[in-house]
Amino acid sequence: MTGRRRGAPSAFEPEAAARLLEAHGDYQVLRRLVPRVTAPSRPLMLGERVAVIVDTETTGLDHKHDEVIELGMVAFIHDATGTVLDVIDTFSALQEPSRAIGPEITRLTGITDAMVEGQCIDIDAVETFIEVADLVIAHNAAFDRPFCERLTRGFDPKPWGCSVKEVDWATHGFEGSKLGYLVGQSGLFHQGHRAVDDCHALLEVLAQTRPEQELTMLGHLLVRSEATRVRIWAEGAPYDLKDQLKRRGYRWDGGGDGRPRAWWVEVDEALAEAEIAYLEGEIYMRRVRPRAQRITACERYKAL
Structure with missing residues (x-):
């Protein structure tokens, strides 16, 4: 009878093999993202808050005409520094739209x-889930917020944060802001484009701290989301200066729902007067007082 060689491993140990590969300069290892276990309910301690990560899958890009076909949410407790403490609840649901799902949407989402x-x-159930949220986070909140607010007005008064716009991923060593890039560069992989799976993935990306930094990625998002910004409208700006405005970050709004038909930009509140001075000196060539709207996390990312 042939026996096992002395010293040979009794079983394959994947983690040991992964660490061996990581020690070799020719390999990088991705580990499967395992969602955090939901913790038992508990009262919040001093300084703790609840955030809810939201993701939607939809029949298209237009929130006025397209519909939500899947909603995923993960609620978690964090402290003031952005340290993720406990996942306290998850939500996942599908919904039949009023018309057939297009083949491209099925290809992207698998739905x-x-x-x-x-x-x-x-x-x-959705309204009960988000009632305790101090902040709603989405990876591209300008897309998800309008769709969520069409589902229920419960999302309307909530402060929102955007993990695309409110984290400077490049500064923190990431090569892009797409969720797949962020997950991969965090040493993980997951089943992307299903709503609740993407919520779990975003949570793990936000929970990490990069080398030589004190705040987590969530901590950086919290700082940015809490800042007040000012939306400035360049009404009546000369048409031949539109390219100059675009280079400065202005976007065009065709008007409607009380909004002017004009170029606009959003800046930190401390920079608002400097932006108005720019418009006076470079665009209008005269003293002006353009329309300006203060934007907090409660108004940010609402549909224009």
């Missing part, structure tokens, strides 16, 4: 008409 047939998101 088919058969999967959503007869499914409906429980709005009362």
Whole structure:
């Protein structure tokens, strides 16, 4: 009978093999992202807050005409520095839209008409879930917030944070801001483009601290989301200066719902007067007092 060689491992140990590969300069290892276990309910301690990460899958890009076909949410407790403490709840639901799901949407999300047939998101459950949230976070909040607010007005008064716009990923050593890039460069991989899976993935990316930094990525987001900004409208700006405005970061709004038809930009509150001075000196060539709107996290990322 042939016996096992002395000293040979009794079983394959994946983590030991991963560490061996990581020690070799020719390899990088990605580990499967394992969602955090939901912790038992507990009262908040001093300085702790609740945030909810939200992700939607939709039938298209236009919140006025397209519909949510999947909603995922992860609620968690964090402290003032952005340290993630406990996941306290998760939510995942599909919804049948009023028309067939396009093949491109199915290719991107994996969601088919058969999967959503007869499914409906429980709005009362959604409102209960987000009621305790001090902040709602989305990876591209300008997309998700309008769709969420169409589902329920419960999202409307909440402060929102955006993990695309409010974290300077490049400064922190990342090569892009797409969630897949962030997950991969964090040494992880996951099943992307399903709503709740993307919420778990974003939580792990935000929970990490980069080398030689004190704040987590979530901590950086909290600092930016709490800042007040000012939206300035360059109404009646000369048409031949539109390219100059675009280079400075201005965007065009076609007007409607009380908004002017004009170029606009959003700047930190401390920079608002300097931006108005720029418009006076470089665009209008005269003293002006343009329309300016203070924007907090409660108004930010609402549909224009």
